[in-house]
Amino acid sequence: MPDAAPESNASGPLVGLRVLELGQLIAGPFASKMLGEFGAEIIKIEPPGEGDPLRKWRLLHDGTSVWWQVQSRNKKSVTLDLREPEIQDVVRRLAGECDILIENFKPGTLESWGLGWEALHALYPRLIMLRVSGYGQTGPYRDRPGFGVVAEAMGGLRYLSGEPGRTPVRVGVSIGDSLSALHGVIGVLMALRARDRDGVGQMIDVALYESVFNMMESLLPEYSVFGAVREPAGSSLPGIAPTNAYACNDGYVLIAGNGDSIFQRLMQAIGRDDLGSDPALAHNPGRVAQVARIDAAIGDWTASRTQDDVLAVLNAARIPSGRIYSVADIATDPHYRARGMLVEQPLRDGTPCKVPGIVPKLSATPGTITRPAPTLGQDTGEVLADLGVDPKTQARWRALGYI
Structure with a gap:
């Protein structure tokens, strides 16, 4: 049988950290997913009504994507309309009770809501903010919309993908988003280390295209020194044989x-x-x-x-x-099974479902799956109550569609 999901993660290395996730789809949420797997409390903010679009991406079971079961495990779901000033104030207060804020909106969006880095850093100097965007928070392209597929093209990866003389192909998964999330997690952990030393948080600026470009090995120096442009090579490894x-x-x-x-x-x-x-x-x-x-x-x-x-x-x-x-092949491979990479995580109606295990593997404080992906707004009342929002105010906001 596949490994069952553990019940708790009291010894996780990130227990005690609180993360506010304002992102959606892949890059930002993937980063918070990893932090949650190692013990951090993740409070995910979703828009009322439909929630994170990932809930409806690819194959759906009972109206919800099975991808959601991986991307949002170990998270709490709170529905808030970030466009409303009253709700912006709630998010501002909630940020003050968190160690890390993760967002992947278009640059300038949080600033328009009074929730940008400078505003929050002035209020909460210890807060760490991870900002993931297509082209970064600065530069001439910062205002362009950017998705992982575009970053893979601009970062140099797609040019190399495919057979020589054929149309460049997509890798097959949203690798630009996932690479950016990994870079974001590394940045968060380094910022936490720096905060332990000097007591001050910082902003981590991750650009999708730069995360891809960072994986491009010797591409740039080969061009700089030799004028060599690495070309697509199909299934071979250029310059290394066989x-x-x-x-x-x-x-x-x-x-x-x-x-x-x-x-x-x-x-x-x-x-x-x-x-x-x-x-x-x-x-x-x-x-x-x-x-x-x-x-x-x-x-x-x-x-x-x-x-x-x-x-x-x-x-x-x-x-x-x-x-x-x-x-x-993966789902039936004995090595995957032996390494705990095929985890049984039943859906809410009891439907069997295998999900990927947790990477990396820490010997003393391994990651765990502590709770299934939440239903939309499942934790709104609890989180708002903990923040001091009274039931009457919550009821009014529900009536207005703010939550």
Whole structure:
């Protein structure tokens, strides 16, 4: 059976921290999701009525996206109309009771509501604010709308994705948003460390395109020094050989035989000692120069064999290799199961549902799933009451549609 979701996270490393999430969709909420998995209390603000648009993205069960069950686990949902001055005052007060505020609105939006960085920092010097946007809070593009797919294009990733001579392709997931969330979490943790030292919070400015660009390895220095523009390379790893996807008679395997000693073992395993002992191929630069010859030799060997046969030989020879997994492969893989990465988190009506486990894995204070994703506005009354908003005021706001 898949691992069950733990009941509590009293020992989580972020227990005691309170996070106010004003974002929606992916980048901001993904960051708070990670913080919540390690013990932080997450108060998610959603607009009344429909809530976060992610609730309706992709495949729905009983009217709600199953994606929501991952992105919003461990969070409380509070519905507030941030356009209303009375509600802006509530959010301002709530920010004062939190350690971290996360938002991914278009730059200037929070300022128009009196909730920008300068205003909140003046009131609450210890508050840390994570701001995720398409192009950052400054610069000539700051006011442009930006989504992860655009950031992936501008950051250099999409140019490299796909087969040579073909239309550049999307990676397949919203990687620009997720990378930005990860950079945001790193920034928050560093800001917390700095606050422990000097007692003052700070603003973290994460741009989607910069988060993608930060992953682009040697792209810029290669262009700066050599004028080299890295081009799409399909399934191969340019400049490092051999690494590619090779066709078997029942699918593909990924083989990474690019270390000098690994290459020799690979050639021995496929019966091509002539290539393994060739001095011209002893080191990576020589192999790159003859990569087509090497790829052809490996491809000829895999073509007449099954994936299982190929992987059995390569694993025995200690050659890095593996199948190219679909989610169906992931969901039944014993290693995923053994590592706690297939967690059973039933939906609210009891429908079985597997969700991804938690990464990274801390030895003493691991992350946990403490509560399922909330229904819209599930925690509004509780959070407002804790803030001192009386039942009469809450009732009036409900009647007006503010909450």
